[in-house]
Amino acid sequence: MTWLAYNPEPETSRLRYGYSSMTTPDTLFELDMDTGERRVLKQTEVPGFDSGCYQSEHLWITARDGVEVPVSLVYHQKYFRKGQNPLLVYGYGSYGSSIDADFSSSRLSLLDRGFVYAIVHVRGGGELGQQWYEDGKFLKKRNTFNDYLDACDALLKLGYGSPSLCYGMGGSAGGMLMGVAINERPELFHGVIAPGTLC
Structure with missing residues (x-):
């Protein structure tokens, strides 16, 4: 950013x-x-932080309708084990708001315990412009949910997390996304965090 x-x-x-x-x-x-x-x-000084210990990646996941969806992720290189890590997948996708793939010192505790943290930039957000937003609202809101679920499946298939340790997270309007995700694919998630949910 x-x-x-x-x-x-x-x-x-x-x-x-x-x-x-x-x-x-x-x-x-x-x-x-x-x-x-x-x-x-x-x-900004972050005591004990060594950027060389962490790896960030930017991927494109193909959603079920063929659209390429961007995903940003980060993990601690020392603790990454393909297909074995807990995976926390964040999603929002509302109001044309872009979710920045920026630094968070509060995230380090998770990464230092082996978590892979991913942000799925689903349709409904503003990451890829006005049309990206339009394609994830009203009668096209289904795209937001599909993008998120398809990205979770793809990340697990690519080995960024253990299928038994996949967690979802999204607050406020992202809580609706979590509600749909956990109801449609309960077997996919070990747990979901949805603070301040709009329902």
């Missing part, structure tokens, strides 16, 4: 911007557009 940061001087060749990923805490950079030189001005 990248964002334009506060640039205190309007007449300058230097641009400040921020960056974060699932393995990189919020970092502020300054780029000299004349020379191409880039330097780190500041990075």
